[in-house]
Amino acid sequence: MYILVSYMVYLSISVAATVWVATTLHRNGRLFLLDVFRGNAPLADSVNHLLVVGFYLVNLGYVALALRTGDNVGTGRQAIEIVSDKIGLVFLVLGGMHFLNLYVFSRLRRRNQEPYQAPPLSPDLRVPMEN
Amino acid sequence: MERLFIVYDPDCGLCSQIKGWLAHQPAYLRLNFVSSGSPAARRLLPSLAPGDLAVVSDEGDAWVGDRAWVICLWALRDYRRWAARLARPFLLPFAERAFAALSRNRATISRVMSLQSDTELRQALGEVEVPVCRINQP
Secondary structure: OHHHHHHHHHHHHHHHHHHHHHHHHHHHHHHHHHHHOOOOHHHHHHHHHHHHHHHHHHHHHHHHHOOOOOOOOOOHHHHHHHHHHHHHHHHHHHHHHHHHHHHHHHHHHHHHHHHHOOOOOOOOEEOOOOO | OOEEEEEEOOOOHHHHHHHHHHHHOOEOOEEEEEEOOOHHHHHHOOOOOOOOOEEEEOOOEEEEOHHHHHHHHHOEOOOHHHHHHHOOOOOHHHHHHHHHHHHHOHHHHHHHOOOOOHHHHHHHHHHOOOOOOOOOOO
16 A cells, blocks of 8 residues: 555656656746747747657656665655655756756857857957958 | 958968968858068058968957967867867966967978978979970871
8 A cells, every 4th residue: 555655656746846847947948049049939949849858758767767666665654765765866867857958058059159259369459451 | 250361471381381271171250361571461460570470350350479379260160169268368378378389489390390381382383384385286
């Protein structure tokens, strides 16, 4: 009985946390990507969607794989400890994936802004140009 | 900014080779090479000493000597990131020192590595006798 409740609690918290982080990423990442692609909204939305799909797949995949436990769950205390263990790992994986996404965003942004970067050094002098 | 004028030393083998390399790199801006000491170079930057490196943009911004190297890298697609890194305050003094050392010893480096300068190339080509073309009628 305890094991069934543990699985239910673990699944509901993990899936809810994954959905929450993915929604946050989707909402806030859009602005970032719009800046990266210089206002090209369809492209920004498309890349945003693809990133979120990848995020869901990796996280839900991990949640599903980590569900099974070989430990004996006979008391309420054991149930809480096992659920806490597993949810802690899921949160760490979510955090890692989240930072990976942020890294991808910032890298994309840097690379796309490169052609528009001003010279890295201020000029030594100004000269009049003929035309 | 769409175009950069790069004033280089055509008598120096190393500079001429680097100029050739720069000209073949994919760049964000159009690069125009101007021989230092030429009338065009004097028009661009009258105060520049002959043999010195300088970069002048079509908007009139000019970078001279060691700092001009960083701007040359900044103009290239594959090296803009490097230019940004080299321009950071803690790396810039090292980059400037390295460029200054290279620049100071450019004649020796050119001699040791047998790098031909544009002036030598022009002289060599000037000595070639072009045979007169004759058409032998049957």
